Amino acid sequence: MFMSTVTAKIDAKGRVSVPAALRAVIASQAPEASGQTGIFVYPSFTLEAIEGGGRDLMQNLNAMVDQLDPFSEERDALAASLFGDSYHLAFDADGRVSLPEPLLHHAVITTHMCFVGLGEKFQIWEPDRFAAFRADARRTALENRNLLRSLSAGQREGQ
Amino acid sequence: MFMSTVTAKIDAKGRVSVPAALRAVIASQAPEASGQTGIFVYPSFTLEAIEGGGRDLMQNLNAMVDQLDPFSEERDALAASLFGDSYHLAFDADGRVSLPEPLLHHAVITTHMCFVGLGEKFQIWEPDRFAAFRADARRTALENRNLLRSLSAGQREGQ
Protein backbone atom coordinates (compact mmCIF):
# COMPACT_ATOMS: atom_id res chain seq x y z
CA MET A 1 0.00 0.00 0.00
CA PHE A 2 1.12 3.49 -0.80
CA MET A 3 1.57 5.73 2.24
CA SER A 4 3.54 8.66 3.65
CA THR A 5 4.51 11.90 2.00
CA VAL A 6 7.94 12.48 0.49
CA THR A 7 9.33 15.53 -1.27
CA ALA A 8 11.65 15.20 -4.24
CA LYS A 9 13.42 17.56 -6.56
CA ILE A 10 13.62 17.85 -10.33
CA ASP A 11 17.21 17.92 -11.53
CA ALA A 12 18.68 19.88 -14.43
CA LYS A 13 17.60 17.19 -16.87
CA GLY A 14 14.03 17.04 -15.66
CA ARG A 15 14.45 13.82 -13.75
CA VAL A 16 12.93 12.92 -10.36
CA SER A 17 13.88 10.18 -7.95
CA VAL A 18 10.79 8.16 -7.16
CA PRO A 19 10.96 7.50 -3.40
CA ALA A 20 12.33 4.06 -2.61
CA ALA A 21 9.36 3.11 -0.43
CA LEU A 22 7.01 3.84 -3.30
CA ARG A 23 9.14 1.85 -5.72
CA ALA A 24 8.98 -1.05 -3.29
CA VAL A 25 5.18 -1.08 -3.49
CA ILE A 26 5.34 -1.05 -7.29
CA ALA A 27 7.82 -3.90 -7.23
CA SER A 28 5.53 -5.94 -4.98
CA GLN A 29 2.77 -5.64 -7.59
CA ALA A 30 4.90 -6.74 -10.52
CA PRO A 31 4.57 -10.42 -11.44
CA GLU A 32 7.96 -11.62 -10.23
CA ALA A 33 10.96 -10.16 -12.01
CA SER A 34 9.01 -9.26 -15.12
CA GLY A 35 11.17 -6.23 -15.66
CA GLN A 36 7.84 -4.34 -15.47
CA THR A 37 9.52 -1.50 -13.64
CA GLY A 38 7.78 1.86 -13.76
CA ILE A 39 4.65 3.81 -12.81
CA PHE A 40 1.40 4.81 -14.52
CA VAL A 41 0.43 8.46 -14.14
CA TYR A 42 -2.39 10.74 -15.29
CA PRO A 43 -3.84 14.12 -14.34
CA SER A 44 -6.34 14.07 -11.48
CA PHE A 45 -9.94 14.70 -12.58
CA THR A 46 -10.76 17.10 -9.82
CA LEU A 47 -7.48 18.34 -8.36
CA GLU A 48 -4.43 20.20 -9.57
CA ALA A 49 -2.36 17.10 -8.98
CA ILE A 50 -0.98 14.09 -10.79
CA GLU A 51 -2.25 10.65 -9.87
CA GLY A 52 -0.44 7.42 -10.30
CA GLY A 53 -0.03 3.83 -9.34
CA GLY A 54 1.29 0.50 -10.42
CA ARG A 55 -0.09 -2.21 -12.61
CA ASP A 56 -2.92 -2.98 -10.19
CA LEU A 57 -4.37 0.50 -10.47
CA MET A 58 -4.49 0.40 -14.26
CA GLN A 59 -6.13 -2.98 -14.19
CA ASN A 60 -8.76 -1.70 -11.77
CA LEU A 61 -9.50 1.29 -13.95
CA ASN A 62 -9.72 -0.97 -16.93
CA ALA A 63 -12.16 -3.23 -15.15
CA MET A 64 -14.32 -0.26 -14.22
CA VAL A 65 -14.53 0.96 -17.79
CA ASP A 66 -15.34 -2.55 -18.92
CA GLN A 67 -18.46 -2.53 -16.80
CA LEU A 68 -19.93 0.35 -18.76
CA ASP A 69 -22.08 -0.16 -21.84
CA PRO A 70 -19.65 -0.84 -24.73
CA PHE A 71 -21.20 1.70 -27.10
CA SER A 72 -22.18 4.41 -24.65
CA GLU A 73 -20.78 7.90 -24.88
CA GLU A 74 -19.91 7.82 -21.19
CA ARG A 75 -17.67 4.86 -21.71
CA ASP A 76 -15.81 6.44 -24.58
CA ALA A 77 -15.47 9.71 -22.72
CA LEU A 78 -14.22 8.05 -19.57
CA ALA A 79 -11.83 5.81 -21.45
CA ALA A 80 -10.49 8.74 -23.42
CA SER A 81 -9.88 10.83 -20.30
CA LEU A 82 -8.37 7.98 -18.37
CA PHE A 83 -6.16 6.38 -20.95
CA GLY A 84 -5.65 9.21 -23.35
CA ASP A 85 -3.89 11.32 -20.75
CA SER A 86 -2.08 8.45 -19.07
CA TYR A 87 1.63 7.78 -19.33
CA HIS A 88 3.76 4.80 -18.45
CA LEU A 89 7.03 6.10 -17.01
CA ALA A 90 9.87 3.61 -16.83
CA PHE A 91 12.46 3.85 -14.06
CA ASP A 92 16.04 4.42 -15.06
CA ALA A 93 18.79 2.38 -13.38
CA ASP A 94 18.59 4.62 -10.29
CA GLY A 95 14.82 4.65 -9.92
CA ARG A 96 14.17 8.00 -11.59
CA VAL A 97 11.53 9.09 -14.10
CA SER A 98 10.91 12.15 -16.27
CA LEU A 99 7.42 13.58 -15.93
CA PRO A 100 5.85 14.74 -19.22
CA GLU A 101 5.33 18.47 -19.54
CA PRO A 102 1.49 18.28 -19.75
CA LEU A 103 1.35 16.63 -16.34
CA LEU A 104 3.76 19.08 -14.76
CA HIS A 105 1.66 21.88 -16.19
CA HIS A 106 -1.57 20.39 -14.87
CA ALA A 107 -0.14 20.20 -11.35
CA VAL A 108 1.74 23.54 -11.63
CA ILE A 109 5.00 21.84 -10.69
CA THR A 110 8.29 23.58 -11.42
CA THR A 111 11.17 22.50 -9.18
CA HIS A 112 9.84 20.35 -6.34
CA MET A 113 7.05 17.86 -5.83
CA CYS A 114 5.46 15.76 -3.10
CA PHE A 115 4.67 12.09 -3.53
CA VAL A 116 1.62 11.40 -1.36
CA GLY A 117 0.47 7.86 -0.62
CA LEU A 118 -3.30 7.22 -0.78
CA GLY A 119 -3.42 3.49 -0.23
CA GLU A 120 -4.17 1.95 -3.61
CA LYS A 121 -2.68 4.90 -5.52
CA PHE A 122 -0.55 7.99 -4.96
CA GLN A 123 -0.63 11.64 -5.96
CA ILE A 124 2.08 14.06 -6.97
CA TRP A 125 1.67 17.68 -5.84
CA GLU A 126 3.41 20.98 -5.99
CA PRO A 127 4.50 21.26 -2.32
CA ASP A 128 2.73 24.53 -1.45
CA ARG A 129 -0.49 23.45 -3.06
CA PHE A 130 -0.36 20.16 -1.25
CA ALA A 131 0.14 21.88 2.09
CA ALA A 132 -3.04 23.86 1.46
CA PHE A 133 -4.96 20.79 0.30
CA ARG A 134 -3.75 18.76 3.25
CA ALA A 135 -4.82 21.37 5.77
CA ASP A 136 -8.22 21.51 4.12
CA ALA A 137 -8.56 17.73 3.96
CA ARG A 138 -7.68 17.38 7.61
CA ARG A 139 -10.23 19.99 8.61
CA THR A 140 -12.91 18.30 6.52
CA ALA A 141 -12.08 14.89 7.94
CA LEU A 142 -12.34 16.25 11.44
CA GLU A 143 -15.72 17.87 10.73
CA ASN A 144 -16.96 14.62 9.22
CA ARG A 145 -15.95 12.41 12.10
CA ASN A 146 -19.51 11.16 12.22
CA LEU A 147 -19.18 9.96 8.66
CA LEU A 148 -15.94 8.20 9.58
CA ARG A 149 -17.62 6.55 12.51
CA SER A 150 -20.50 5.33 10.39
CA LEU A 151 -18.04 4.02 7.83
CA SER A 152 -16.19 1.95 10.38
CA ALA A 153 -19.51 0.82 11.84
CA GLY A 154 -20.75 -0.21 8.40
CA GLN A 155 -17.58 -2.13 7.89
CA ARG A 156 -18.18 -4.10 11.01
CA GLU A 157 -21.73 -4.89 9.95
CA GLY A 158 -20.52 -5.98 6.58
CA GLN A 159 -18.33 -8.68 7.98
CA MET B 1 -4.08 -6.38 22.81
CA PHE B 2 -1.91 -3.38 23.56
CA MET B 3 -1.76 -2.39 27.22
CA SER B 4 0.30 -0.68 29.92
CA THR B 5 2.59 2.32 29.62
CA VAL B 6 6.33 2.27 28.98
CA THR B 7 8.77 5.14 28.64
CA ALA B 8 11.62 4.98 26.12
CA LYS B 9 14.42 7.24 25.05
CA ILE B 10 15.59 8.51 21.69
CA ASP B 11 19.27 7.79 21.12
CA ALA B 12 21.84 9.92 19.33
CA LYS B 13 20.79 8.49 15.98
CA GLY B 14 17.10 9.12 16.50
CA ARG B 15 16.23 5.53 17.28
CA VAL B 16 13.76 4.24 19.89
CA SER B 17 13.40 0.78 21.31
CA VAL B 18 9.82 -0.34 20.88
CA PRO B 19 8.86 -2.04 24.17
CA ALA B 20 9.10 -5.81 23.94
CA ALA B 21 5.54 -6.34 25.13
CA LEU B 22 4.26 -4.16 22.32
CA ARG B 23 6.40 -5.95 19.76
CA ALA B 24 4.95 -9.23 20.92
CA VAL B 25 1.43 -8.02 20.11
CA ILE B 26 2.57 -6.96 16.64
CA ALA B 27 4.19 -10.33 16.09
CA SER B 28 0.97 -12.11 17.03
CA GLN B 29 -0.86 -10.21 14.28
CA ALA B 30 1.64 -11.03 11.54
CA PRO B 31 0.74 -14.06 9.42
CA GLU B 32 3.41 -16.45 10.68
CA ALA B 33 7.00 -15.40 10.01
CA SER B 34 6.09 -13.20 7.07
CA GLY B 35 8.95 -10.86 7.85
CA GLN B 36 6.17 -8.26 8.23
CA THR B 37 7.91 -6.80 11.24
CA GLY B 38 7.14 -3.21 12.11
CA ILE B 39 4.47 -0.73 13.19
CA PHE B 40 2.13 1.68 11.42
CA VAL B 41 1.96 5.17 12.90
CA TYR B 42 0.19 8.45 12.18
CA PRO B 43 -0.59 11.71 13.96
CA SER B 44 -3.73 11.65 16.09
CA PHE B 45 -6.54 13.73 14.61
CA THR B 46 -7.48 15.36 17.88
CA LEU B 47 -4.55 14.95 20.27
CA GLU B 48 -0.93 16.03 20.32
CA ALA B 49 0.08 12.40 20.18
CA ILE B 50 1.12 9.73 17.72
CA GLU B 51 -1.14 6.75 17.22
CA GLY B 52 -0.09 3.38 15.95
CA GLY B 53 -0.82 -0.26 15.59
CA GLY B 54 -0.09 -3.35 13.59
CA ARG B 55 -1.26 -4.48 10.18
CA ASP B 56 -4.84 -4.85 11.37
CA LEU B 57 -5.17 -1.14 11.96
CA MET B 58 -4.16 -0.24 8.42
CA GLN B 59 -6.46 -2.81 6.92
CA ASN B 60 -9.34 -1.23 8.80
CA LEU B 61 -8.49 2.18 7.37
CA ASN B 62 -8.27 0.69 3.92
CA ALA B 63 -11.68 -0.89 4.30
CA MET B 64 -13.16 2.45 5.36
CA VAL B 65 -11.81 4.28 2.34
CA ASP B 66 -12.93 1.50 0.04
CA GLN B 67 -16.54 2.19 0.91
CA LEU B 68 -16.39 5.60 -0.75
CA ASP B 69 -16.91 6.29 -4.43
CA PRO B 70 -13.59 5.74 -6.30
CA PHE B 71 -13.55 9.13 -8.02
CA SER B 72 -15.15 11.24 -5.31
CA GLU B 73 -13.38 14.17 -3.73
CA GLU B 74 -14.27 12.94 -0.26
CA ARG B 75 -12.43 9.74 -0.89
CA ASP B 76 -9.26 11.47 -2.03
CA ALA B 77 -9.37 13.93 0.85
CA LEU B 78 -9.89 11.19 3.40
CA ALA B 79 -7.23 8.97 1.88
CA ALA B 80 -4.76 11.84 1.86
CA SER B 81 -5.41 12.52 5.54
CA LEU B 82 -5.26 8.89 6.54
CA PHE B 83 -2.48 7.49 4.36
CA GLY B 84 -0.51 10.60 3.50
CA ASP B 85 0.42 11.13 7.12
CA SER B 86 0.95 7.46 7.92
CA TYR B 87 4.29 5.70 8.07
CA HIS B 88 5.35 2.09 8.16
CA LEU B 89 8.31 1.81 10.50
CA ALA B 90 10.30 -1.38 10.21
CA PHE B 91 12.07 -2.79 13.26
CA ASP B 92 15.82 -3.11 13.08
CA ALA B 93 17.45 -6.31 14.36
CA ASP B 94 17.06 -5.07 17.94
CA GLY B 95 13.43 -3.97 17.73
CA ARG B 96 14.06 -0.26 17.25
CA VAL B 97 12.46 2.26 14.90
CA SER B 98 13.18 5.86 13.85
CA LEU B 99 10.17 8.13 14.12
CA PRO B 100 9.87 10.60 11.22
CA GLU B 101 10.34 14.25 12.12
CA PRO B 102 6.76 15.31 11.23
CA LEU B 103 5.36 12.90 13.80
CA LEU B 104 7.80 13.95 16.52
CA HIS B 105 6.86 17.53 15.80
CA HIS B 106 3.14 16.79 15.98
CA ALA B 107 3.53 15.19 19.40
CA VAL B 108 6.16 17.71 20.59
CA ILE B 109 8.59 14.91 21.39
CA THR B 110 12.27 15.67 21.80
CA THR B 111 14.14 13.16 23.98
CA HIS B 112 11.67 10.80 25.65
CA MET B 113 8.31 9.27 24.86
CA CYS B 114 5.65 7.05 26.42
CA PHE B 115 4.13 4.08 24.66
CA VAL B 116 0.56 3.78 25.91
CA GLY B 117 -1.52 0.68 25.20
CA LEU B 118 -5.14 1.30 24.18
CA GLY B 119 -6.36 -2.15 23.28
CA GLU B 120 -6.55 -2.36 19.49
CA LYS B 121 -4.01 0.45 19.06
CA PHE B 122 -1.44 2.41 21.05
CA GLN B 123 -0.37 6.01 21.43
CA ILE B 124 3.02 7.67 21.76
CA TRP B 125 3.21 10.77 23.95
CA GLU B 126 5.68 13.29 25.20
CA PRO B 127 5.86 12.17 28.89
CA ASP B 128 4.77 15.45 30.51
CA ARG B 129 1.89 15.92 28.14
CA PHE B 130 0.75 12.39 28.74
CA ALA B 131 0.77 12.91 32.50
CA ALA B 132 -1.46 15.94 32.08
CA PHE B 133 -3.72 14.12 29.65
CA ARG B 134 -4.07 11.13 31.91
CA ALA B 135 -5.02 13.25 34.89
CA ASP B 136 -7.69 14.81 32.73
CA ALA B 137 -8.87 11.46 31.39
CA ARG B 138 -9.20 10.05 34.90
CA ARG B 139 -11.33 12.97 35.95
CA THR B 140 -13.60 12.53 32.92
CA ALA B 141 -13.90 8.81 33.50
CA LEU B 142 -14.87 9.41 37.10
CA GLU B 143 -17.56 11.87 36.08
CA ASN B 144 -18.94 9.40 33.56
CA ARG B 145 -18.93 6.29 35.67
CA ASN B 146 -22.70 6.25 35.61
CA LEU B 147 -22.50 5.74 31.89
CA LEU B 148 -20.23 2.75 32.44
CA ARG B 149 -22.68 1.30 34.90
CA SER B 150 -25.58 1.60 32.48
CA LEU B 151 -23.47 0.06 29.73
CA SER B 152 -22.63 -3.01 31.72
CA ALA B 153 -26.26 -3.29 32.76
CA GLY B 154 -27.39 -3.14 29.16
CA GLN B 155 -24.88 -5.78 28.23
CA ARG B 156 -26.29 -8.13 30.82
CA GLU B 157 -29.80 -7.58 29.48
CA GLY B 158 -28.62 -8.27 25.94
CA GLN B 159 -27.33 -11.72 26.73
Place this chain on the structure above:
DNA sequence: TATATGCCCATGCTATCCCATAAATACCCA
Protein backbone atom coordinates in the same frame (compact mmCIF):
# COMPACT_ATOMS: atom_id res chain seq x y z
C1' DT C 1 24.59 21.12 -35.39
C1' DA C 2 21.77 21.91 -31.32
C1' DT C 3 18.51 19.73 -28.19
C1' DA C 4 16.74 15.88 -25.87
C1' DT C 5 16.87 10.89 -24.05
C1' DG C 6 18.86 6.98 -22.02
C1' DC C 7 22.88 4.67 -19.72
C1' DC C 8 26.54 4.64 -16.51
C1' DC C 9 29.43 6.19 -12.73
C1' DA C 10 30.72 9.55 -8.67
C1' DT C 11 29.46 11.55 -4.18
C1' DG C 12 27.54 12.94 0.28
C1' DC C 13 24.31 11.63 3.43
C1' DT C 14 21.41 8.74 6.10
C1' DA C 15 19.46 4.53 7.49
C1' DT C 16 20.46 0.01 8.41
C1' DC C 17 23.21 -3.85 9.90
C1' DC C 18 25.92 -5.80 13.26
C1' DC C 19 28.22 -6.26 17.49
C1' DA C 20 29.13 -4.80 22.48
C1' DT C 21 27.62 -3.71 27.09
C1' DA C 22 24.73 -3.35 31.16
C1' DA C 23 20.56 -3.92 33.42
C1' DA C 24 16.56 -6.57 34.20
C1' DT C 25 14.10 -10.53 34.03
C1' DA C 26 13.30 -15.42 33.82
C1' DC C 27 15.04 -20.01 34.90
C1' DC C 28 17.14 -23.73 37.37
C1' DC C 29 18.67 -26.53 40.93
C1' DA C 30 20.19 -27.44 45.28
Place this chain on the structure above:
DNA sequence: TGGGTATTTATGGGATAGCATGGGCATATA
Protein backbone atom coordinates in the same frame (compact mmCIF):
# COMPACT_ATOMS: atom_id res chain seq x y z
C1' DT D 1 13.17 -20.69 49.26
C1' DG D 2 17.47 -18.77 48.11
C1' DG D 3 21.37 -18.07 45.23
C1' DG D 4 23.33 -18.34 41.18
C1' DT D 5 23.28 -18.68 36.10
C1' DA D 6 21.24 -17.97 31.60
C1' DT D 7 18.16 -15.09 28.45
C1' DT D 8 16.10 -11.21 27.09
C1' DT D 9 15.95 -6.27 26.84
C1' DA D 10 17.32 -1.56 26.38
C1' DT D 11 20.87 1.22 24.86
C1' DG D 12 25.37 2.80 22.61
C1' DG D 13 28.46 3.00 18.69
C1' DG D 14 31.36 1.50 14.44
C1' DA D 15 30.99 -0.11 9.82
C1' DT D 16 28.40 -0.62 5.64
C1' DA D 17 24.97 -0.45 2.10
C1' DG D 18 21.36 2.00 -0.03
C1' DC D 19 19.40 6.25 -1.49
C1' DA D 20 18.86 10.82 -3.58
C1' DT D 21 21.26 13.69 -6.38
C1' DG D 22 24.68 15.51 -9.85
C1' DG D 23 27.12 15.06 -13.98
C1' DG D 24 29.58 12.80 -18.15
C1' DC D 25 29.08 10.56 -22.37
C1' DA D 26 27.14 8.19 -25.97
C1' DT D 27 23.00 7.67 -28.92
C1' DA D 28 18.53 9.33 -30.99
C1' DT D 29 15.74 13.33 -32.95
C1' DA D 30 14.79 17.45 -35.23
